[in-house]
Amino acid sequence: MNCRFNEWDIEEYLIYDTEKDCPVSSTAELMLGAGRLSCGNDVFCREGTVQAGLLAQSISKGEATTDDLELLREVIEIVHANADCEMARSAAKQALWLLDEYPDVWEQHVTRKLCPMLACKALYTVHADPAKCTGCGACTAVCPQGAIRGGEGLIHIIDNDKCDRCGACIAVCPESAIIKAGSVKPKTPDEPVPAGTFEGGGRRKRRGRA
Ligand code: SF4
Ligand code: SF4
CATH class of the missing domain: 1.20.1440.230 (NADH-ubiquinone oxidoreductase 51kDa subunit, iron-sulphur binding domain)
Known part of the structure; x- marks a missing residue:
């Protein structure tokens, strides 16, 4: 040869x-x-x-x-x-x-067991930032692993046990809401909740009249 x-x-x-x-x-x-x-x-x-x-x-x-x-x-x-x-x-x-x-x-x-560049797939997780997710659903449509839960207008949640870190959701999210995390994970809701209402995220629920 x-x-x-x-x-x-x-x-x-x-x-x-x-x-x-x-x-x-x-x-x-x-x-x-x-x-x-x-x-x-x-x-x-x-x-x-x-x-x-x-x-x-x-x-x-x-x-x-x-x-x-x-x-x-x-x-x-x-x-x-x-x-x-x-x-x-x-x-x-x-x-x-x-x-x-x-x-x-x-x-x-x-x-x-950390990759500071967040490049090694086994050493980072992927999350929809509850402060940015609008619940458009673009990520669920492209996820080949069925790893994303959500619904129209709901903050989407990624199951990192199912996710294979393909990056498709990151590429399509119009809000740049999907982020990688190393040792520090963002706080996310346990279940999909209406966008903008998660108190633990950056975006706060509106109170009173606009
Ligand atoms: S594509 Fe982005 S904004 Fe749309 S539901 Fe997914 S994470 Fe949220
Ligand atoms: S990185 Fe790929 S497998 Fe993981 S949630 Fe996003 S689209 Fe699904």
Whole structure:
């Protein structure tokens, strides 16, 4: 099998948006992406990339320990130093940069199970902000998991056990009311209530005459 390095759009991985990209999930995608395109001739490219990608993926899911983080660095350094393949070396070089540049972010994923970028799907939740939701229903119409409850004019509620973080609701909400949350969750009603009436949200119920 021939090397498929030319098919690999490395630029896609090298452009790193510090505002929204997460070094952990980026490393997982980068290493697993290289592993998928490996021709298999070089063991560091064939197996080292995948091993590193799976380790980064477990960190991204909040399932890893500090030992796993150390092991990840070791695997990436081995790939970087030993791979015959340019694709594997390039991926490892970028991954090492992500490890060195954002040590605190890696640490938070491992020790606090938090993704400060709110990019790792297992480490954030999604909520309709009761202060902004007008009950238009656009989100329920696009949710593939049936994870959103509500009704016309009601504040909608997202069941995060059903939600797979596809982001479709965030994209369609005309009020930009759907937000991601890490350790601090917004206060939301237990059941759908008329928009604008939830006292715990930002928008207060009107009292008396307008
Ligand atoms: S799309 Fe936005 S405003 Fe409309 S019901 Fe859903 S959360 Fe509320
Ligand atoms: S992120 Fe996707 S699955 Fe989750 S509530 Fe929104 S549309 Fe549904």
